[in-house]
Amino acid sequence: MEALPPGWIRERYTTDEAVIIVVWARYGGPHPASGGEPSRQATANATRDVRPLVKIETRTIEVPVSSRTARFRQAGTGDPSRPTRQPTHRTEERIVHDRYVERADLAALCPGILPDPHPDLSPIERRRADRILEIAQALDVDVLRPRYGWKKKIKVECLKESRLFTDDTFEHTWKTRETWAKSPADIRPDSA
Numbered sequence: 001m002e003a004l005p006p007g008w009i010r011e012r013y014t015t016d017e018a019v020i021i022v023v024w025a026r027y028g029g030p031h032p033a034s035g036g037e038p039s040r041q042a043t044a045n046a047t048r049d050v051r052p053l054v055k056i057e058t059r060t061i062e063v064p065v066s067s068r069t070a071r072f073r074q075a076g077t078g079d080p081s082r083p084t085r086q087p088t089h090r091t092e093e094r095i096v097h098d099r100y101v102e103r104a105d106l107a108a109l110c111p112g113i114l115p116d117p118h119p120d121l122s123p124i125e126r127r128r129a130d131r132i133l134e135i136a137q138a139l140d141v142d143v144l145r146p147r148y149g150w151k152k153k154i155k156v157e158c159l160k161e162s163r164l165f166t167d168d169t170f171e172h173t174w175k176t177r178e179t180w181a182k183s184p185a186d187i188r189p190d191s192a
Helices: 015-027 040-053 068-074 103-109 123-138 150-159 167-175
Strands: 055-064 089-102
Touching (some): 015 040, 015 089, 015 103, 040 089, 040 103, 089 103, 123 150, 123 167
């Protein structure tokens, strides 16, 4: 099976794009770039395969506090020189209904259709980079913009795996993270 063309290589795919790719890769459907219509049975099978991989994005956003005092302060009628004790906004996690499938999940479902995302890394460096990303994801840390003190926590977890990491190899891999890491804020699905 040939690899997808460069215009179809991205970090996230919409569910419709993922279904089209799976129909092509697993069920002999038309090439994704051709715009052809696959059969209903192939589409149903691909949808069944993609459904467990679908993720829904959640974001933390600022929400105004709905209280009389907060509305009074927001209207600008309060005295700005007096310190306020109640916040005007609170942080809340909301579900954004952006359904997507990650590249790694799609590559595991259809091996060979997505080229290697890190072709310039040796196999051991790729394993180190992937492990750092797994640990950072488990700790909910952005590798490109870690909060203060989180690099050390990631390093401690990595050094527990002495066959893969030493102090120097972790530092070397961490310094080259610009080449192998993507920030969640920078990952946007491209339009095909």
